[in-house]
Amino acid sequence: MGETGPMQTRADRIRQALEGAFPPARVQVVDDSHRHIGHAGARPEGETHYSVLVVSPAFAGMNRVARSRAVHAVLEKEFGTGLHALSLRLLTPEEAQKA
Numbered sequence: 246m247g248e249t250g251p252m253q254t255r256a257d258r259i260r261q262a263l264e265g266a267f268p269p270a271r272v273q274v275v276d277d278s279h280r281h282i283g284h285a286g287a288r289p290e291g292e293t294h295y296s297v298l299v300v301s302p303a304f305a306g307m308n309r310v311a312r313s314r315a316v317h318a319v320l321e322k323e324f325g326t327g328l329h330a331l332s333l334r335l336l337t338p339e340e341a342q343k344a
Contacts, residue, residue, distance in 0.1 A: 255292040255328065259320060266319040267301035271341075277332070293329040300341040309335070 256274045263272045275296040297316070304312050312335040320328065336344065 255323060256295065259295060259297065259323060259328075262319050262323075263297070263299050263316065266315075267299055267303040270299055270301035270303070272300075273298040293327060294332075295328070295330070296332040296334075298334045298336075300336050300338055302338055304335055304337045304340075 254276075256276050260272050260274045263274075264270050276292060277294045277296050278292055299316065303315075307315070313333055316331070316333060316335060317324070320331070
């Protein structure tokens with residue numbers, strides 16, 4: 246299947262979108278939907294809540310709010326199709342090295 250084939254998960258799409266938007270990036274996406282069953286925005290089929298780590302030099306000079314806004318803008322389409330919540334950790338390579 247191609248990159249946008251029906252077997253691709255939302256986590257795959259999120260990872261690909263963020264890798265493309267913030268190169269070179271290290272991206273980790275974890276589906277936490279099972280931890281939010283019964284919460285606002287949760288769906289029986291899941292794929293609604295994610296923890297995301299992005300390490301990219303593109304975040305240099307950006308404050309935490311600007312980084313978050315940039316990620317949300319990249320994932321706008323996913324929010325329109327059922328993505329409900331992201332827990333974001335957005336770091337430059339230097340910040341990741343110190344952590």
